[in-house]
Amino acid sequence: xxxxxxxxxxxxxxxxxxxxxxxxxxxxxxxxxxxxxxxxxxxxxxxxxxxxxxxxxxxxxxxxxxxxxxxxxxxxxxxxxxxxxxxxxxxxxxxxxxxxxxxxxxxxxxxxxxxxxxxxxxxxxxxxxxxxxxxxxxxxxxxxxxxxxxxxxxxxxxxxxxxxxxxxxxxxxxxxxxxxxxxxxxxxxxxxxxxxxxxxxxxxxxxxxxxxxxxxxxxxxxxxxxxxxxxxxxxxxxxxxxxxxxxxxxxxxxxxxxxxxxxxxxxxxxxxxxxxxxxxxxxxxxxxxxxxxxxxxxxxxxxxxxxxxxxxxxxxxxxxxxxxxxxxxxxxxxxxxxxxxxxxxxxxxxxxxxxxxxxxxxxxxxxxxxxxxxxxxxxxxxxxxxxxxxxxxxxxxxxxxxxxxxxxxxxxxxxxxxxxxxxxxxxxxxxxxxxxxxxxxx
Numbered sequence: 001x002x003x004x005x006x007x008x009x010x011x012x013x014x015x016x017x018x019x020x021x022x023x024x025x026x027x028x029x030x031x032x033x034x035x036x037x038x039x040x041x042x043x044x045x046x047x048x049x050x051x052x053x054x055x056x057x058x059x060x061x062x063x064x065x066x067x068x069x070x071x072x073x074x075x076x077x078x079x080x081x082x083x084x085x086x087x088x089x090x091x092x093x094x095x096x097x098x099x100x101x102x103x104x105x106x107x108x109x110x111x112x113x114x115x116x117x118x119x120x121x122x123x124x125x126x127x128x129x130x131x132x133x134x135x136x137x138x139x140x141x142x143x144x145x146x147x148x149x150x151x152x153x154x155x156x157x158x159x160x161x162x163x164x165x166x167x168x169x170x171x172x173x174x175x176x177x178x179x180x181x182x183x184x185x186x187x188x189x190x191x192x193x194x195x196x197x198x199x200x201x202x203x204x205x206x207x208x209x210x211x212x213x214x215x216x217x218x219x220x221x222x223x224x225x226x227x228x229x230x231x232x233x234x235x236x237x238x239x240x241x242x243x244x245x246x247x248x249x250x251x252x253x254x255x256x257x258x259x260x261x262x263x264x265x266x267x268x269x270x271x272x273x274x275x276x277x278x279x280x281x282x283x284x285x286x287x288x289x290x291x292x293x294x295x296x297x298x299x300x301x302x303x304x305x306x307x308x309x310x311x312x313x314x315x316x317x318x319x320x321x322x323x324x325x326x327x328x329x330x331x332x333x334x335x336x337x338x339x340x341x342x343x344x345x346x347x348x349x350x351x352x353x354x355x356x357x358x359x360x361x362x363x364x365x366x367x368x369x370x371x372x373x374x375x376x377x378x379x380x381x382x383x384x385x386x387x388x389x390x391x392x393x394x395x396x397x398x399x400x401x402x403x404x405x406x407x408x409x410x411x412x413x414x415x416x417x418x419x420x421x422x423x424x425x426x427x428x429x430x431x432x433x434x435x436x437x438x439x440x441x442x
Contacts, residue, residue, distance in 0.1 A: 015067040016077050016098075018135040021086060027127055028091040036127035037338040041361045044106075044120035044140060044329050046113075050148075050322035052432035055423060057151050057416060058119055059181040060143030061109035065403045067135045068100050100128050104398035107364075109407065110147075110184055110416035111393065112423060114377045116439040117364035119327065121394060126334065133329040141327050142174065143181040145319035149296070150185025151420060152320065153312060155428045156300040161188035161309045163204055164195075165291065166317030178317040184412050187312075199409055209263075212239040222252040232258035234289060237274070238265065246274055250281040259287040259308070267292065268305050275306035295320050296430055333361045346381070358441070365391040367440075374423050380442040 030036035049056055073081075073095040081087055081095070102124020113119055120136065122129045153162060164182040167175035172194075179187075179195030189202045196203035207225055215221040222235055231253045237245035237260045250257055260278070262270055267290050278286050287308035295315035302310075315321075330349065335342035346359030360381035365388040367376045378388060397405045420427065427436040 014072050014074055014077060015070045015135050016073045016095075017080070018067070018138065019131065020134045023131050023133055024081070024087050024091070024095075026130055027094075028087045030126055030130075031091055031094060034338070037125045039335040039340065039342065039344065040124065040126040040129050040331055041333040041344065042122040042129050042133070042329055043118035043332050043362065044122075044136060044327050045118055046115055046325055046327045047355075048115050048326065049435055050145075050319075050325065053148065053152075053322070054427045054429065054433055054436040055148075055151075055420075056113045056325060057144055057147040057185055058107045058109055058111045058113050058140075059147030059184045059412075060139040060177070061106060061120075061397065062406065062409075062412070063139045063143065063177065063180070064104075064120070064136055065397060065406065067139060068104070068132060068398065069403060071098065071100060071132065071135070073098055094127070098128070098131070099401060100124065100132065100398070101401040102128055102398070103396070103400065105394040106397050107393050108395050108405075108412075108415060110412040110414075110419065112416070112419045112427075113144075114435045114437060114439050116358075116441075117377055117379050118332075118362050118394065120397075121361070122329075123361075126331075130331075137327055137329050139177075141324045143177055143184075144325045144327070145323050146178045146181035146317060147185040147416070148325070149316055149320035149322070150182040150187050151416065152296040152430065153294075153299055153310075153316065154186025155420070156296045156303070156430065157186075157310055158303070160307065162186065163188065163289075163309060163311040164190040164192070164313075164316060165311045166313040167192040167195075169314040170317040175317065180409065182316055183409055184416055186413070186417065187316075191311075201409065206234045206261075207236055209236060209239050212236065218245060219248050219252065222249055226253045231256040234259040234261050234287075236261045236263065238263050238270075242270060242274065243277060246277050247281065250278065250283045250286070255282045255285070257283055257286045259289050261289040261291060261311075263291045265292075267298075267307075268302055271302070271305040271307050300430055328357075330357045332357065332359050364393045365389075366393060366437075367391065368422075372422070374437050376437050377439045378442060379439065382442075385442060 078092055104122050106120035164179050164187045175192055176195045179190040179192045180199050183201050189204045191205045195201050212218055212221040225233055235249045271288055289309045290307050291311035294310055294312045299310055333344040333346050335344055348359035349357045362379050362381050363384055365378045366374050367378055369375045424436050
């Protein structure tokens with residue numbers, strides 16, 4: 001079944017207007033000047049990681065592939081552009097048949113990244129590549145920010161599972177993308193059903209405080225939930241008095257009670273008290289789930305607490321203080337004419353203020369030390385040095401306009417876990433610091 005058939009706001013029929021107007025006006029001017037068909041290379045990269053972060057996480061690649069496939073100017077979109085006089089008629093005629101026919105290479109989704117390398121390389125005519133700038137950046141900047149936050153939280157949680165619960169803290173479409181990115185970064189489940197439907201992510205959820213408040217007594221609420229969902233359900237125990245609620249929860253559900261959830265208070269202290277109480281009541285297998293504005297630092301502080309799972313919302317879907325990765329999309333090489341055989345010449349922005357770029361079509365590789373641990377991200381425009389050929393990071397994603405590298409989210413999630421495990425141990429530190437490995441240019 002296609003999610004779009006149900007009318008759910010989890011997909012769009014066209015991504016053509018997920019763009020900035022200047023991309024279309026540049027296209028119009030290039031078409032008029034005869035330069036639009038020059039073969040070009042654009043690269044997505046970031047000049048720096050968010051402050052204090054040791055590594056980034058590439059996420060959203062699968063959504064980029066969908067967006068490129070759906071980049072179509074249908075009659076309604078063309079009518080809007082014509083009515084607003086955004087571009088002229090020759091440009092509208094060109095857009096009417098737009099299909100990306102070039103090649104895209106990039107870091108595989110889930111891979112870690114560092115400042116400088118081309119995380120995505122888009123090759124084709126200037127006209128077809130320039131239009132994709134905004135939609136590519138909006139996806140990669142958002143999803144990679146969420147995945148990086150999720151990865152840090154996953155690292156802090158260790159073997160304890162994480163539940164994504166941020167749908168009510170962000171835009172409804174962003175919530176679906178955030179749940180996907182969180183799963184890439186190591187979260188186990190989501191509360192967002194649209195994300196479960198669209199991407200197959202496992203979903204969870206039982207009740208909120210409103211359910212308890214609806215009933216005449218807390219016991220009535222617990223009994224209704226257990227009768228409906230079974231003894232293995234999770235009961236929320238902090239609506240009134242936690243100790244009394246825990247006693248009542250075990251009394252209603254018995255020692256088979258699946259879990260209790262704590263959503264307020266001093267979580268470290270309360271978790272210890274609840275664990276002791278559960279054990280004394282014979283509910284030794286009942287798990288403890290904690291929520292309440294958690295981030296990676298709060299999760300780390302609960303490492304010694306008898307907590308079995310964490311639910312994270314606001315801090316996750318806002319990137320834990322870094323809602324974007326500052327990725328940019330820059331032209332790095334272009335042909336000197338529209339002749340398909342014309343050689344590529346490197347081009348680069350040379351302005352001051354930290355916004356310079358390095359010209360040339362680049363490759364990227366990761367050098368490992370003798371123990372197989374990453375020690376440097378290496379970038380170059382010439383031949384790949386011996387010893388790095390099999391360590392190159394970019395893979396082909398789109399060839400001649402056709403997607404060639406779709407993957408399941410579980411493959412992507414496993415890749416991220418492996419990539420993070422291949423970094424120096426200091427990558428898992430939450431204290432502020434520089435990128436865990438340097439970037440070298442050759």
